[in-house]
Amino acid sequence: MEYFVFGRDKPDGFEIKVALNEEHWAFMDGYADGLIARGPTLTEDGERTTGSLHIVVLPDDDAASKFAYDEPYYRAGAFETVEIQRFHNHNPGRTMWDFAAAVEGYNRYLVLTKDAARPLTSDHLIMYGDLMTNNSHVGRAALLEAPTPEAATNLIQADNAEVHPWEFGGRR
Numbered sequence: 001m002e003y004f005v006f007g008r009d010k011p012d013g014f015e016i017k018v019a020l021n022e023e024h025w026a027f028m029d030g031y032a033d034g035l036i037a038r039g040p041t042l043t044e045d046g047e048r049t050t051g052s053l054h055i056v057v058l059p060d061d062d063a064a065s066k067f068a069y070d071e072p073y074y075r076a077g078a079f080e081t082v083e084i085q086r087f088h089n090h091n092p093g094r095t096m097w098d099f100a101a102a103v104e105g106y107n108r109y110l111v112l113t114k115d116a117a118r119p120l121t122s123d124h125l126i127m128y129g130d131l132m133t134n135n136s137h138v139g140r141a142a143l144l145e146a147p148t149p150e151a152a153t154n155l156i157q158a159d160n161a162e163v164h165p166w167e168f169g170g171r172r
Contacts, residue, residue, distance in 0.1 A: 002036060003064040004087040004131055004141055006110075007052045007071075007079035014048045016078040023072040025171050031056055031067065036089070037096040037127060037143055039169030041110055046165060052079070053110055053166065055087055055127075055141075086132040087141065090119065096143060096168060099126040106145040110166040113158035114139045122155055 009017070017024070017040075028035065034057035041051040052073060058064050061084075068074060068084050101123045108126070120128055120142065128142035146152035149163040 001060065001064075002055060002057050002087040002089050002129070003067070004083070004085045004129070005054045005056065005064065005068050006083045007068075007074060008081045008083075009050050009052075009078060010080045013073075013078040013080070016076050017049055017052070017073050020072045020076055020078075027070070027072055028054075028170070034058060035095070036087075039096075039167050041164035041166050044165060046167075050164065053169075055089075055129075085138060088130040088132055089127065090129050091125075091127045094127055096126050101145075103145055106147055108143065108145055108166050108168070109149065109152040110164040111142045111144065111152050111156050111158070112139060112162040112164075113142075113156065113160060115156075115158040115160070118157055120156055124155060128156070 035054065036057065037053065037055040039053055040049040041053060043050055056067060058067060064084050068082050073079065074082060124145045126143040128140060130137055131139040131141055142156045143166065144152055144155055146155055152163050153161040
């Protein structure tokens, strides 16, 4: 099963995460074969993180909880909240590393919405999927490129969207 795990930083979360980057990456190395997407959400100026996103293949809900709550950033108290939801991937078999249509000057975004009425098609979609809790639909998450946050919202055809600047994550 695929899981969407999103930790939202506490006010001092960025400093905690900077101090623990190597521990975080070493922890993620243990999940490398199952990672579909990863990376930080950012402030508008891109200078600080606001959260940490992972979409990962895991065997069950218990493994997803272990992934989220054993992670060094979480253990050190970097996150205000952590969301764990099943991810019904509309691009099965694709990872963020398969995205090959990058446009110079476009930004990357994580877009969260409760809407999920229509299938999405765009060369600017990195991936998207439905978020599920207890087999109930709770929303949709999309990773995409767009020139602005407004264009990102328009791309996924959502009336009410939460848009986060985002970048590919992992070792530099």
